[in-house]
Amino acid sequence: MSGRRLVRSGTTVDQMVRAIADRIVTGYLRPGEKLDEGSLAARFDVSRTPVREALGQLSAMGLVERRPNRGAIVAVITQEHLASMFESMAELEAICARFSAERMTGAERRSLELEHQASARLVQLGAEEDYEYFNTDFHSRLYRGAHNAHIHDLTVTTRSRLAPFRRAQFMLPGRLAKSWQEHDVIVTAIMRGDGAAAGKAARDHVSIVSEASAVFAAADPMESRLSRSVRR
Amino acid sequence: MSGRRLVRSGTTVDQMVRAIADRIVTGYLRPGEKLDEGSLAARFDVSRTPVREALGQLSAMGLVERRPNRGAIVAVITQEHLASMFESMAELEAICARFSAERMTGAERRSLELEHQASARLVQLGAEEDYEYFNTDFHSRLYRGAHNAHIHDLTVTTRSRLAPFRRAQFMLPGRLAKSWQEHDVIVTAIMRGDGAAAGKAARDHVSIVSEASAVFAAADPMESRLSRSVRR
DNA sequence: CAGGCATAAAGTGCATGCACTTGCCTTGCC
């Protein structure tokens, strides 16, 4: 039956994982929201089997929570756990920045500085959208510049899990200029190979975002109805 | 058909994940070894469905590698990636130790020091097995002492992935006494609340294990010859 | 009319079946 197979990219399960993860990370699916296997299967026109596999993987990644026999929900992140993730992020970024200062190649350094300087223009223009895009790229450069595949993974994963909570920073006025200044401190430290300074600057940079987000998250009605303390 | 169900703990998939992960982490299943869905299903007396889900989750965790349509193998870790994981481990331990120095409660500090002092006896006796058991506990205390759930997760996960490569340290003579000395530096720093010193000591501690393991791993031709049919 | 208890509905967990892919091995061809 059925005209399955529209595209031929990766397996069905992989696509499901990406699709669902994307909806969670972008905030389209909200914490605590129920993930019904049947509905998801219908939604993507596949059977429940790949959906189940995808949910299992997402659960392994911590993006969804699975209660045996009681279905899956988008992972509910407590205030406390969120704080721990932001703090981890700050530490991970600090490590990446420190290693970057010590290990980036000449090309990587030049490229980093070039892009950073170019981004000043986005700040002047107040191009929030574009700056955010650049910002992601900037941080990715630090992760890669650390020349450590595992740290890179940990950092990228943690960052993606924090993504839903990072939109907050847009809300603060003058954020762009401030962000750029902080980047500038990091870049300067990296350029002169000062790992300790680069690490500290990166940690501070993330911490500030963290504080902004904490405010945002607190105001967010994430605990409206369910999310009872599901025994533990 | 069939008399399924031997035990009744958790879901079948979870049991499979634990069972397979355990065999990988303990080195019973070696990197590169083929994981045949049918054989695993037969081995554990379940159908292929839960096996597939388990493999999917293990793949998400990085313990196995899945090639579409070509089956799964125990993840092969390159020398380079292994090094990056050890380095990450050193950094993560450093963070945990630093936070522990700053945040452990009085009870946690006392308990840590007490156990540490008690372990001196194991060193004297040369009780390798028991010391290794204590050692795991010691590090777990640091992870918990950091009071950061996410760092805890990252650290525990990374540590388990390194487990197959850590047996190396047993091979070095005088390792126990050296390890205890290093622990002692960490404990002392934590007791006086010196985060920076605790972090540095923890990083050094792991780095030394790392070097030992690197030698071991290099000497070990991690290919698949011997590990043919292990099923029984 | 409230509080159980039975029963139905919904939804999960796993087994089975079939289509497809891959790798090997044969077979025919040069």
Place this chain on the structure above:
DNA sequence: GGCAAGGCAAGTGCATGCACTTTATGCCTG
């Protein structure tokens, strides 16, 4: 004898079906 094409067996990928668990509904009882 080597090599390419084709076929076969092994094994993966997904759909479907059924048993079981949870949750919703209604009915009976006090």
